[in-house]
Amino acid sequence: MRLKPHQQIILSLAANGRTDAQIGELLGVGPSAVTRHLTAIYRKLGATNRAHAVALGLITGELTAEDVQPTGT
Template identity: 50%
Template sequence: MKTLTARRRHILALVANGNTNAQIGRLLGIHERTVNRHLAEIFQVLGARDRANAVAIALVVGELSPQHIHMPTQEAAA
């Protein structure tokens, strides 16, 4: 299996933390369409169907670790 680039791993970590493509684009200073292209490549590399599946596969194969995912605070969850 091919591995993800550092940029794509970063984007997937942002996805894993609940960010939309538009939010990721703003955070990284790139266009939302560029985020879409990165995600398409991420899905292809991982053999994923969608965002949730990509995060799950990335955790299993070691592209992401649980430390990449931040638990929401109780105030934010309420």
């Protein structure tokens, strides 16, 4: 099952270390809305947490290497 476009954006932001509050601020929603979206993403991917969702997103092609920015640069 494919993620919806807004779910891919949220997962990409989470993959880049953004908190729920930061993602919410960028998207104009509250952090609890982001948490609900992430829970739905975890369910769709079969993930147990944020890092697992990112790994599964990369494996399934929901995320690409370009979606994940290197840190410390």
